[in-house]
Amino acid sequence: MIAVVSAKPLIAVLVSLAVIPVLISARKPNVRETWTFAAALIKFGIIASMVPAILAGHTLEFTIAPLFAGIAFKLKVDAFGLLFALVASFLWIVTSAYSIGYMRGLDEHSQTRYFCFFAAALSATIGVAFSANLLTLYIFYEMLSLSTYPLVTHHQDREARSSGRKYLFYIMGGSIGLVLPAMIAIYLIAGNLDFAAGGILAGSIGALPAAALLLMLVFGFSKAGIMPVHAWLPAAMVAPTPVSALLHAVAVVKVGVFSVFRIITDIFGPGMLLNFGFDTLLCIIAAVTILGSSLIALSQDNLKRRLAFSTIGQLSYIILGAALLTQSGMAGGMLHIAMHAFGKITLFFCAGAIMVAAGIKNISEMKGLGLQMPVTMGAFFVGALSVIGLPPCGGFISKWYLAIGTIEAEQFLMLAVLLASSLLNAAYFLPIVYRAFFCNPDETMFEHRIKEAPGWCLAPPVATAAISVILFFYPQPFFNLSQLAVSRILGG
């Protein structure tokens, strides 16, 4: 393993920030959107260009500034971070396209502000993925929280206001109230906050304080949506759909999960967690969230809210994968970051397309919609399959590894939870598809025929759905990265 000093990670983070002044000064929407696209493409290009080096077993590092004794503001690209960054930056391209269609389609106000903060949020996301230590991660995490606040509250109405409050309460409350003191305590105990395979706390802390710190961090990174700190996510669904799609299905929530994953593997370390038996504790926390959220999702009529609760459950799959502390479990968790991202973003895109074309938000109003919007609902079906974890979609692969992981770890109860949850997933997704394709619409519902959403809104879900399928047959890029990452964690 060779640590290569390279400015690439920094540039990858800064690209989207650099484009903000251009966005502000651009008067015409076309220019603004072109620049957003350009930034997204460049960002993805830079991140993709790091893949060969990482696959060759190197890491890329860049120290920006020293912050405290022993901690620097430092970026480091390893396989896991790159996996996440690849997913997020690729989906930004797709989402940019979708944003254009959606924002124009609904004629939203303050589009400049929207694109600016979107770009800032992406910078923060990539920053989290490339953080070399907990403090750097925390800095980007906070940056992400704040840059998404104007996006969540984009509509600036009463509902947005109360959602924004909830969002801040959970996210900032968690990060300032729990993560910050826990982080400082860890710094005082370990002397640094670097992410290191095998953890930095091993051997220097007793079981009880370790449990306290672990819980503070797991619940403090409330973006991961672990129950009971999940309530912000359904509330945040008041945001415009592209925001929900990219940020609340991919970037923001996955940042939370990614942080928890890092805590488990690189701060506490598998050895220590096994010693103290915390793996079971984490598994139970994850299992409760998985089942609980799926049950709640069943009862939601608003499509976006149902998707939100589904997301909460799927996030805990990833945490479950990490908590299993086995080869396949971890690999499954990491893969799920990618697979779920493609599946869920498809679903959100479809929900948005339905909003734009038909103005429908609730599932009960979607009878017969499949006949009117066959492409959209087809993509929705593929996405749903992927999230449920059925072949031929990518979601199957990650769930497969998770299941193997539970067996490896001899946590058979967790296997049962996984299976039960898959059933529940099917139970809340398939009726939507069924209703759309096989129920006859009520007489009054579609008086005039609904057209498919405009091309900008339609192409992205189709593309992501297609990729979901492709990933089933060809998961190698993500699979190789996850294997590399896991071998570093467990081999170290």
Place this chain on the structure above:
Amino acid sequence: MKSIALTSVALLCAVLIYSTMGFPAWGDSDSPASTHVSDYYIENAVNDTAVPNLVTAVLADYRGYDTLFETTVVLIAGLACFFLLRRFKPRQPQHRLYRHIDTGITLIIEQGGKEPTDSEEFVRIDSRWVPYDLVIQQASCLVIPFLQLFALYVIAHGHHSPGGGFQGGVIFGATIILMAIANDLRSAARRVSERLGALMASAGVLIYAGIGALCILLGGSFLDYSALSKLFAFTPVMARSHGILGVEIGVAVAVSAVMIWIYYNLASAGRHEEGL
């Protein structure tokens, strides 16, 4: 409230009185306060500065930096009173009052009436109750010159006897205030106008600070008067002595002017007319 105040103050006093038990006895010439630093002043001040009045020597030389700011504090008080109180827009009175100086009769002139501005025999006053007392006016006329002379003596003789810029300046300022009390604000302001007072106040401190800054230009530290010997044909020790005199003059100018300025603003609530 009062009882709480009383008990807490009494408690504080008790603690402080108890703490005095650790003090050296009063008048003990071996106490730290009377030996450590002060002995140096007593034994060396005359050699260092050629000023027999130790208080003056310490005040204007050893601790001249303190004294500079002490003078500045006075200036700040003047500036603050002006800043807070001065009202430039005069009231537009219904009528103007003039007093016939010889008889003491007050004339009320309504708006539009002919005003006796060109006559020597009338003086404008601001309110009917402006005192007019021949005995006081004449007595103050007699006293004021001597008081001012005395003020100058106190300033000039600060090197050898109790006195100096502050004391002299205050006496000088008090003479003008006496004039304002004995006559009225207008007649005092005719002698020393507000503008003059304000300029003198700043100029006085400027003399002090300027001498200090001059020492820097001549290669010494700030306020190191011995550097002045390069400019004049003094020995460094005499330069200190003369520097102290210069500084004292600055202090006197500033203090006297500020006293007058504060009085004008306070006594008239910023209008510079008679009466609050």
Place this chain on the structure above:
Amino acid sequence: MEELAAVFVARYNYWGVIILMGIGLYAMIAKTNMVKKIIGMNIFQTAIILFYISTAAKYGASIPIIAHGHGAQGHGIRAADYMNPLPHVLMLTAIVVSVATLGVALALAVRVYWNYDSLEEDEILNQIKAGQLNRK
């Protein structure tokens, strides 16, 4: 008894000063009239000035002006013969500061009087409260 007297004689002026300070402080806390508070403040500051001056005293010493200073050029000056000049110097400064404070305080009091036509704390507070109610 004699010991007690000795203690008293050695410290009574400090005690007096402290009591004077207490009086001033009490006036500042307990009096509601602004001018009385200002007077209390002056008493308080004067007490501290006296406190410092007390430390300058030496038994059997003269005022701190060197006799025949010019001729002797400082030879044979005994420190014990002269009072400590330093506290005098310091207190000259403190006096000036307290005068300046008095001036600023009075100027502020005049402004207060313009606004509220009163120098009584309670009345001013009432007016402030009433003003706030009116605004609401």
Place this chain on the structure above:
Amino acid sequence: MTSQIPALIIVVPLLVSLVVSLAAWIRQSLCYAAALCAMLVAWISAILVMGRVINQGVITYRMAGWAPPWGISWHIDHFNAIILILIATVALINLIATRSTAAREFEDRPGVFYALYLLFVTGLMGIVITGDIFNLYVLLEIASLSGYALLGMGSGRAAVSSLSYLFIGTIGASLYLFGAGYLYIATGSLNMADIAAILPTIEQTGVIQVSFILCLIGLFMKMAFFPLHTWLPNAYTHAPNSSASLIAPLTTKVMIYVMIRIVLFVYQPEFAFAEMDIDRVIVWLAVIAILAGSMLAWKQERLKRMLAYIIVAEVGYMVGGFWLGNTAGMTGAVLHILNDAMMTLCLFLAAGAVISRVQTDAFGALQGVFTKMPFSMIAFVAGALSIIGVPPTCGFFSKWYLISGGMEAGHYAFVAALIISSLVNVLLFFRVIEIGYFEPFDSHHHKNGQTVREAPLDMLVPLLVTAGLLIVMGFYANTLVTWIVKPAISAATMGGL
């Protein structure tokens, strides 16, 4: 001649203030330019002095050429050099930013305003630079008296608030003077270094203890340490904007500097921490101060008043951090002096910008300010985030040190208070932000058809510079700590506590 550079820091503003007060009677228009030049010179010389301190160590400047215990001398080390830069920077930025505000607020007396402004700055810098406990008192009064005048010039309640500030401030300063008198009786000296050398050698008779307590209480009054804070909110709320944004960031911070200076360099840690044994009590008081300040801020309905109560809480941060008595806590306290001054400046300037356009700072009137004044509000948000302690703004870094200091000392109540206060700050600021951001601009609210638009450039540029500095200081926090704060503290504590 380079040895005279330290003198410029004090002498130039002093001389120019005198020139300005002369010019006020001759040509008012010269005053601003002169004040600006003076602040620039002072700022540059403060930076040069910092450079010399870093390269050559402590600078001792002998006033009038007399050696320390007899004459007054300045003692410039890392600690006061950086505070000098801070004061000069804040004063300079504020001078530029409030030019038009001052012209409006003091239409017929700007000259005297600038004279007092410079004298206030001179006083503060003199407090910081001096090495003599009595000289410190004199300059304290310089700064205070000009401060009373500047604060009292506002309309409405300003005079009464300023007068009560004057009462409490005078008691505080007099108690300090009284404490200094006790010290003088015990040691016979007024020079800080000299006293520090004498104190360990003399017999303890309680005099030193009492002097310590008197000084401390006096300074607590001056720095508005809860429950002696009552003067602060009123004085800052009703003051003219151009003086509030100068005085609010600096006064309390300089007083905390004085406390640290006196405790570490006069009484010395061994006495102050080990013998007096009041450190835990003071940290508990700080905990109460932090919580009370935050809670009281929550109850306010005006921007400046809310900020004033936040200052009360922040004073608790610094006092508590210092009295934790370990290196991390003290580092946090010193760093927070710098950061808090800049944050407060940023917020007060932003509030001033808003007031200059909206005419009031009542929360109800702030509707839609985000759309009308986006850049001012960006700066406001930056200041708010810094107060909350969000990285990478500087507030985060000092909070980090404070919290880790609290953890090291095992004072978990202090840690909890810091965290709670951060969370309350989130609520406080987002309440304001919500009003400005969500509620549409309502033209009915604004009488006389006032067109609310972005603040003028001469106000906006310094404001944005300040906001930018908050982030720059965040990134350079480590540099500040290793180059300046660490040497400052270790000089006093001989490397360890």
